[in-house]
Amino acid sequence: MEAPFIIKFIETKWHDKQTLVSVSESEYSLKLEQVGNNAFSAHTTIYPKVDKLRFAQLAIKTKNGDQSPPYIAMPNGERRQLESITDPASNEVWWVEPAHWDAKQRVWRSEARRTAGQITFVIGTSILKLDIDISEQTTSDLSRYLSDFKADLWELILDENSHITGEAKNSQVAAVDQEALSLVSSILTNAQAILKKPKVELKEVQALKPVKEVRPVPRTFMEICTKGSRKNLTSRASEPNYNVPENQYVLYVVSSTLSIVKQLVRVAESKKNRFSGAFEKLNDRLSELKGYKKVNRDLLVKDFERLKRICDVDFISDGLNKELAFVNAENEFSSLQVIDIYIRVKGAAKEIDGWFVEFKYSPGEAWRSCEDGKKTILKPLPPYFCLFKKGLDYKVRANIYSHSSTSGRSVILTINYMAKMRVGKGSDAIQKARNSLEKLEKKGVNLRKNNWREELTKEELEEQERERATIERRRSYFDAEREKVGIVHQVLAPKVKPFQQVEKEFRQCKVRSKSTFPNSMAFVQNPAYQAVHSGFKKLKEQVGLADEDILLSLEKIEAIGLVNMPLLYERWCFLQIIKVLIQVFRYQPEEYWKRKLLANIQGNEKQIRIQFFNPAVSRKVTLQYEPFLANGKRPDFVLDVEATTKSGYQISKRLVIDAKYYSAAYLKYRGGIKGVIHELYSSKDYSEGQNNSVFVFHPVLGAVKEVVSPQEWAKDSYLGELSMFDWEPACHERKTTSYGAVCANPIKSQRYLDEIQRILGMFLQYGIENNQSSNRRSDDTEAVNFCISCGSEKVVDVTNSGRYNSKKRWYQCYECDQFTVYNHCGECNTRLIKNGYYWTYLSLMPMSSINIKCPSCESPV
Template sequence: MLPKFEIKYIDVQWHDENTVLKVVESYLPLSVHYDDDQKSFSCTTIIYPKAEGIRLGQLAFRYLDDGTTAPHFEKADGSRIQLKNIKDKDSGKSWWIEAVNWQPDIKQWTRTLHRTAGAVKVGLGSQKCTIHIGSSEFTAEQLNRYLSDFKSDLWELILDEQSYVTAKAKKVEEGGVDEETLRLVSNLLSHAQNITKKPKSELREIQALKPRKLVKPVNRTFMELATKGYSKELTSRATTSSFNVPENRYVLFVLQRIYSILKQLVTISQNKVNRFEGMTMKLTERLNNFSGEKAINKDLVRKHLEQIKKTYDLEYLNSQLQTKLLSKKSQSTCLLKHPNKWLIKIGAKSKYYSNTYFLSIRVDNFAPWFSSDGSVQQVFIKFADSSYAELFEKGLEYEVYTDMYKPSNQGNKCFYTLNTLSSVKVVGGEELNIRRGKFIAERQKALDLNKQNWTKELTPKERAEQEREKRSVQTQLTYFQQNKAKVERVYEELAPKLTQFKSAIRILEKMGVKPSPTFPNSMTFVQNPDYQAMHSGYKKIRELTNLTDEDLLLSLEKVEEIGLVNMPLLYERWCLLQIIKVLVQNYHYQPDDEWKRKLLHIVLSRKHSKPLNFNNEPLKRKVYLRYEPLLDNGRTPDFVIDVDFETKYGITKRKRLVIDAKFYSDEIIKMHGGISGIVHNLYHKKDYSEGGANAVFIFHPAKGVINEIVSPQEWGQISYLGELSMFDWDKIPRHLYHQYGAVCANPVLRLRYLDEIQRMLGMFLQYGIEDNTLSGRPDDVESINFCISCGSHELTKKDTTTSNSRSAWYECDTCKHFTVYNHCHSCNTRLIKNGDYWSYHSQMAMEPLNIKCPSCESLV
């Protein structure tokens, strides 16, 4: 069922209690969903009780048909609160809002919905909607941080193109401001000051009182003589100097535009100083934290031991088997006609026969195992349904009731065929003793760690890995310290000139000059070097700052008008900019020529846009980023990233990543079933995965959503990258590892928020686009290698020092980051080690620099 209404945030400006001056509405309405069980609609929103002093807008309701029934809130006791009708004179739309009491001092209607968390039912004609309201802890200062970051990031991406366009031949300072720009700004200021000292003027005729002898009569002069008689002063023709001439009007317009651009360059420089300072602090902290010891999370160790213990617990194993078997039976249409009891041990998979494994078999505990005899050298079991093979593990003994009866012989090989299973349970096997021994060994490690206050001394191998990472951190620290000094110089050069440009603008305004964008094309701009320099310099500075397009500059000015009417929508736009920043600034993807216009179209319009295209020629990759596209299944996620890449063998492939931005508080996330419920809903129910083909992640600002930490790394406390099973519906065997998750993207919560986004995108570009399960493949990836830390494609392949001939080691020539491509020795899944900080695989509980396989979750 479709709603006959829409719900938006609006900001109303009132003249009096019944007269509306202006209505500002959010770009998009709230998402409304129909609940078949409740037979009503529902939506979710957030209030900000700590954000005093900010006009956050209010919820408003509008009929999409010709409905005229006044909407109302339904209270718990059954009573109703009618809403007030207002009309937007500009758009002609009719809205219904909550209006409790009129406050004449601030010219606003008071309301309760903006400060009440819970659920509110709204009657809208024949339809009803329940609004679930969560509470956010964000303060006004923190909310404004999102808005200011959004604006400054957008200006930086537009103006700072030279910092990432490597094709530019000239040397560019960090911050996109080169020496030529700095000299130009100084020259323009000098010429502007010269103009204010001696501006062009023209004489204009006026009427003024003058002594009788100096009067040049006008009509009014004769009237005064006739009516006043003798007077010492009479009205006369006169002249005065006027500075409001076309040349000065154009110069004032130019100065205002230069001031606006310069203001953003100063803001960008200041932001970069802060960012590089933050990066320096972060890297210094990482450098200082390196030591010969590593803290161990005892809760994860306890969980680790419990998991190992389950691997040899017959009751647990058989419970899991029963659940899996029931699932198989529900999918099967075959009936078991003649079940027979067998005891079997499954061996390795045959290389020559599909769905076939080596087998040892007997009829009871007293019979010998049949795996070979004088006439038969090899015994196999063939699964008619390949999914049954997932029920059995090598080294365990099973009791099965199945329709296997007489085996078929082919020469010296004997084949049993399993068509359907009635029951299966683990009854023993040497593997159980091995697992029990592993548990005892791991428990002893834990006891030793407990004696050492849960700190582990690194082994020589771990120290060597740490030294490689330490070298990378030192290299990056030097880089950011150097660039911080460069940006500080840019800021120190430009910031004082901002005030001086403002002073020149005020002088002209006091002279009565009005700005005009029309270029007079007079001789003044030929003969006067100051006026000439202002005209040519303005064009040059727009060229140097990539603002030659007038529409682009006007669009950027509109961005300055964006406010906090709809925070979830602003969060979506902010997340979009963070994705672009990682692709462009960190991973050096080159945007296409039209990307600025497309980006501003996304920010300023509510329409679906064309993709933003990015290219990385050295890596043979193209990225297509879409905002709110329509999938083939009719769903509309926030972002879709399609990656076309060419393998080292010249084969072109494509992989898709879907991202949804959820500006949810902790309460709202819990209301939706936690991260588990939200991810399951998007991946499976809404099918953002499109049948499991796409990776699906969410961005969120909440800090307490990871209830069950599965990874000991620092990022594991606030983000989930699908590195291990966390949800009830995501258990071993896992086929969708690193295919869904939730990333905390919050500039208020932590300094390194962009690293969380970079780690997730880097994981997708390095690992997610690959087929990591193919047997017989090398450990190295098919696509062209790149550094997940700095994005460089300039890597040096290093000699390996392990017995694994398939592995590959690379060191980044730029930042010295070290990457190891390996595989799991239990299930053959490809593993990529990116050091302690950038690793997206989970580390082992008691081996902090060793990683767990995300597929089989090998415990030791």
């Protein structure tokens, strides 16, 4: 349902208390979300420290004027009627909060503009709950978002590394190479040559001239008759007119080329800064590689407490019986006859989703199988299956019966009903946990003495050397790219002022810009005119702007000022996703994608769909902006990934992303990362029945209050690597990396693009796979392998080459030397992938930088 109203920020100018002069609307209205029948919600941010925005006020405009006046529903039950103002230019009626008159500034001020919280508006039969967040950001902070947004947009359109140019006629690969630089120089040189002798038309005028030079007109004789003999009389004359179609077009070319050059300079500067930043980040990573590691004390304490709980059979048994009571409450099995039996779980029986077990009927008996020479498999009904774990002994009171398997090679024990269960103290897993607890306690004592530092093991040092080689390779790449971009900047930056001077001189000649090509003989006979036209045409093709509409759209977007920041943040995040797909993971966007993108940013198209292809890794990504899900919900972004596996069949998975421009205080008000993820994943059902991965993009540093991983990114982002929330399933296996939150903040974080690369890389590499398949024969992925560090498909299996020969699968990237290791959890068989220390998105062990905690059962490798 479309809302019967819009809500915007407006700015009014008043002559006096009663006389409205003008109404200025914000570029975009607030985003409305339907939360019920005729019920909507919205979120906005106000900026007390931004002078430009201090006179803006919230305003509502109904779409059918016969509704009753809107009002604010106060917490005490009273109504605060909104007041109407009429735009003198359009006669549109806006409803605003009652305000007080500021005589000094000659403006009406409202309280909602300066207050955080929630306001409930009633507009006819509709209800709007508006959440207002206060931001401490300054004008320069907001301008940074805006300037980054524009620079990123121009970069995507003009990027010299773009794989295709899209809709350019006779399109070539966009490239700012020596040819493009020469074209810019040629246009400038020939425009300067035209200025020396521009095409001109003589326009007949009347002017005073000496008597001997007069060419008479009727006015001449009138002057003689009325004023007698004079030295100067009115005469026919002419003056040069440079405002001819040829010069109008040349001025258009000069202005357009100047705009392109300016943006190429800005893009070059932006990329130079980014490459320099990447180079510095790699230097930081190099400096962090030392002969010791700093152990996270808090995470070590968490592991210690977890091991204590694993050793506590009473704690485990109580938890199992609570879960058992919950399962039994949902089923009616209590009338079945039960017996006491002891069961020892040896391991998973993959072929029938059961457990290999031994059993006995009394404590003093020896553990045995049902029949000699045959394996015994426990197959509980599905509700009971997850209550059993490998390595534990149980005493259960259950209804149980046995029968032979279809093959006759094993005996199946089936549990139909279970009334009670208790874990045995002598369980192998309990004893193993006790041993680990003792070791961890001793290590903790030693670490505390050594200021929580520990020397690296031989394996960790080898891992560090691999990491160092990758960093050095990437440093060389970014250094070379920075040098290339620096040359572009060095050549083009000095061209800006000469182009501005040429443009100024044309305008001084009273020439008006016009984009229509006159197709006159001047462009055939005059080499300078000809060179300007042909050079501009080639330049547009070279930089991917052969479509005139794209250049005009970019010029319009360039004029956008500070806008609705949550919306700007959404679109900034949208550009970052596109940048990572194209520039890092080497996906080719579909034809006409630029036009779609620009139409969306200009507000002409709210919903857009862009497809990206990477044949080298057999994947296709369909990126949608503000699509409707099947359940009617409307997230910000949806990425549908389709992949062809190595064996030739299709797999697909959906990633849903919502961009939340929240302050730290407002994030806390919404329940922190935990509350926002739960709202989107479960309450709004962006997961569509837990089938989709759901992630949040946010700008808040330190948003993760309960860090679960030792990696640096875990302080700001949560990738679902371990359980963190009380609403997650306690017994059933978690769906790994199905939800999370990523910090994307260009102002306070230099690694924000890495954060987005990590989450998208995780989804493309890990999220589309069935990582918990019980019948998997290999730790390797089903889809084609690629490098998450540089996006290259040139990865080679080096498992059987020398020292990497092991049960794991080892892949090395030939372009950046990144190693990727594919392994599995020894406890639950979940696939695990490690991409070195920096790019690994699963949690590393606090005590070891080479071991991963399983995201499903949270056991170490």
